Amino acid sequence: MRYNFYVSILTCLWSTLVFSQLDSIQTLNEVLVVDRQIKTFSTGQLVFDFSKTELQNSPGTLTDFLQQETTLFLKQNGYGMVSSPSFRGTTAQQTAVVWNGFNINSQFNGQTDFNTLLVDGFDELSVRAGGGSVAYGTGAIGGSIHLKNEMRFDGETEVEINSRYGSFNTLQNLAKVSTSNDTWSLSMAISRLSSDNDYDWPNTNRQNVNGEFEHHNLNLNLSTKLKRKNTLTYHGMYYNGDRHFSLLFPTDNKSKYLNEDHRHALTWESDFQDFKSVLKMAYFDEKYQYIANIDTPNPAESHAKTALSRYSLHYNIKDFDFNFLSEFNYSSANGDDLVEDYRTVTAFALLAKNHFQKLTSEVSFRQEFSNVYDSPFLFSTGLNYDWFEFFSTKMNISRNFRMPTFNDLFWENAGRTDLKPEISNQAEISGILQTKSKNLKISVTGFYNDITDMIRWIPAENAVWKPENVDEVETYGLESHIHFQQDFNQHKFRANASYAYTISENKLTGNQLTYVPKHKLTSGLVYEIQKFKLQLQGIYNGELYTRSSNLPNDILEDYVLLNFIMTYQIPIFQNFTISAQVRNLTDEAYQTVENRPMPGRHYFINMNINI
Amino acid sequence: MINKFKFFTLLLLSIFIVSCSDDDSIDDVSPEGDYQNGFFVLNEGSPVGSVSFMSSDFQELSNSIYENKNDALLGSYLQSIFFEDDRAYIISNGSNIITVVNRYTFELIDTIDSDLNIPMFGTTHNGKAYVVNIADFSTGADDYLAVIDLETLEVETTVEIGDFAEEIYEDNGMIYVQNTNYGIGNSVSKFDPNSNTFVQTLEVGEGLNSTDVENGKMFAATSEGLKIVDLNSFSIENTWELPNTLNSIQNVTVDDNAVFYTSGTSVYSTDLGAEDLSSEAILTYESNSDYGVFYGFKVEDSQIYIADAGAFTEAGTILVYDISGQLIADFTTDIGPNGFYFQ
DSSP states (O other): OHHHHHHHHHHHHTTTOOOBOOOOOOOOTTEEOSSHHHHHSOTTSOEEEEEHHHHHHSOSBHHHHHHHHSSOEEEESSTTSSEEEESTTOOGGGEEEEETTEEOOOTTTSOOOGGGOBOTTOSEEEEEESOOHHHHOTTOSSEEEEEEOOEEOSOOEEEEEEEEEEGGGEEEEEEEEEEEOSSEEEEEEEEEEEEOOOOBOTTSSOBOOSOOEEEEEEEEEEEEEETTTEEEEEEEEEEEEEEEEOOSSTTSOOEEEEEEEEEEEEEEEEEOSSEEEEEEEEEEEEEEEEESOTTSOOOEEEEEEEEEEEEEEEEEETTEEEEEEEEEEEEEEEESSBOOEEEEEEEEEEEEEEEETTEEEEEEEEEEEESSSOOOEEEEEEEEEEOSSSEEEEEEEEEEEEOOOHHHHHBTTTOOTTOOOEEEEEEEEEEEEEOTTSSEEEEEEEEEEEEEEEEEEEEOGGGOEEEEEEEEEEEEEEEEEEEEEEEETTEEEEEEEEEEEEEEEETTTOOBOTTOOSEEEEEEEEEEETTEEEEEEEEEEOOEESSTTOOTTSEEOOEEEEEEEEEEEOTTSTTEEEEEEEESTTOOOOEEETTEEOOOSEEEEEEEEEO | OHHHHHHHHHHHHHHHHHHHSOHHHHHHHSOSOSOSSEEEEEEOOSSBOEEEEEETTSOOEEOSHHHHHHSSOOOBSEEEEEEETTEEEEEETTTTEEEEEETTTOOEEEEEOSSOSSEEEEEEETTEEEEEEOOSTTOSTTOEEEEEETTTTEEEEEEEOSSOOOOEEEETTEEEEEEEETTEEEEEEEEETTTTEEEEEEEOOTTOOEEEEETTEEEEEETTEEEEEETTTTEEEEEEEOOTTOSOOEEEEEETTEEEEEETTEEEEEETTOSSOOOOOSEEOOOSSSSSTTSEEEEETTEEEEEEOTTSSSOOEEEEEETTSOEEEEEEOSSSEEEEEEO
């Protein structure tokens, strides 16, 4: 019966397409899967995984990392300042940041400031372009960024210390400990990043003023295997940021932003024969203070709390994977500018996947119910097909959404509870070429995304800005990735490149959205010989419009950034590596936001001890 | 090579012309500056603002005139300009800076950049400038008046206003401050520049949103209607009730014995001698956004100047109408046009 239901839906949606299977996800038994949905239910989409070594290789925050490694464009109000991504031509609020399976975008503005997340404490980061609302709810429109902590039960104990110092008195330290036996696993990471960030503005006689920041991040993960295949896991994260906002003009009032977030999640996982039952309870707390003038501080504060429980039942029978998901989410917020209120969201989702020879297919649905807005019916369907050993294709069609945030709903004298959620209907298709030896992998993806009822704050009477469901946007484009590696005896070469062509049009005017470059190219070259490693990284960001009118003068120029990294593993001390980096090698003067110059050539040295 | 050739030809030619003409005619050909006949449009910016100049025949528009002349920026969120002799003082409230330029050439003279904290509007009297500062946006308690010596361009003293503050006027040796802030506040206070003290406060009416001063009278738009304050006696001389058909009136401005105001996307006017406030629109214009209308509004020499800021993501639109409501000019300047200043 269930099978028939499943088949009929599939035939409906993909009547003309006949495909077969691919993906066999291999998870070592001793590693606990944290974010199960992305592992199992990404059919038709490409997922890029990055290991902790890669995360630690990049200085600083999520911004620095994603800018180099992905096709995302990130605009920053000067280095380290407010950073918002554009993922496939969408906005920051349409990019979900998922921490160990939970969407952690701010309750206030619905986005994550990518300069307030330190990545070096995490074990894995995955980037999935395209819709993900069925599994992750609001905001997963352009794509999702998944930060994960790994729980191992392999009896290993590891201590890692990483220390980086560089230009502008930038200091970054990480201490990480993990230990485990058959039944217990513990990992802890403390990281800290601070910088005076007082770089010279290229081609001017000015300096970046009031740009200093200091971030602290703490991750704690504890897991225990109980009797009868039960596992209990705790994930905790604490974040504290103290960031000044750099000045446009030397006489501007100096402002700063403090935020303190903590998040806790408890997971109880039980394995039965074909079933896996996962109960999660989580509590998130986010607090910020904005001080408009640090000389006469009068902080504006807001505080949001979220409690949620999620029950997830996985059923695996023969070639089928089913996942039933239900979630209840209660959030409340109050603040100097917010009317105190709450929002509840109840969600149900069903995800189903089938392997049949060379075809993997997936159909998923989600429906949410909220006390403050009407939620659309969401779905996602995907196909993977292995044509040959070296060539496969993927397709995905989905409907995703973004709900109005607390600011949209409850901002004093401006928020509106009659807002509708933003809705995105999208489709993508990919071709993946991979040689048998896996030396070369090429993927090309075409995507289309139609977004309606986009919420924008526009000026109303008396200079008050109010949110409205005004915009309709169409985005489409191409993404392509190449990975190549080759070893010649002791010489190891690796090369990566990605390119994105993005059109993101306001349907009313036909103009490209501001701060969405049409072209972005990244590349990385690595050469290793014995204990030496040389790396050259490049980014090309095409020109972009700063104004919605798209006039020829309203642009930021394109630019090329190069980084050079040299790493040496000290022979007498096996686990001690030292590296030096030159960033912005050619001293390019560039801006990602108008009138906000970024740093010229600068340097870092890095030491890593792994015991 | 060709460029050099052209340059020398021009140089020779200009020397020839100059040497052929007498001194008087040179003065006629090149007046005191480029910005002689016409008006300035102040563009608030997002966040960095600019100034545009339009010739009085609406034929020649120059944008970003300060940047082009001085290769520098004016600051964020430009609020207003005040003038004294041949100088223009451009106020940036985001950058706490007043840029002093020659009003005809827009060449930088100096900047006033200390002791200001969110400056908004300014006026001059007797060699001094009086500039309203908001300080902390959330409270009126710290709003103050900065008294600036126009010789030294230093803030001489600051005087607490004790209430919200926005527009400021000089009339007959006295300074008047509109005590409102983005729709909050209902009074006007009187400042004596001789003693540097606030001497009197007058409750004008609920919902006071804009004012204009002409010939010893202040015209004030409130939610009750239009009030006329006699500045000499500092009392309300007349109240024109809000017509039933209008929800509210805003953007009051006086020109040639008539008072002009706006409601929605329409412009109205009432003769100063009239009994009641007119509710018959002179013109209604189409705004491409429902909001951002009348971000700047002024009537000068029987021409109506409207600035529509749209959605603040691209250059705003300027519309000029004659007094009968006929469109005579239409052009765009820069982000957030908020004021007109006539030469």
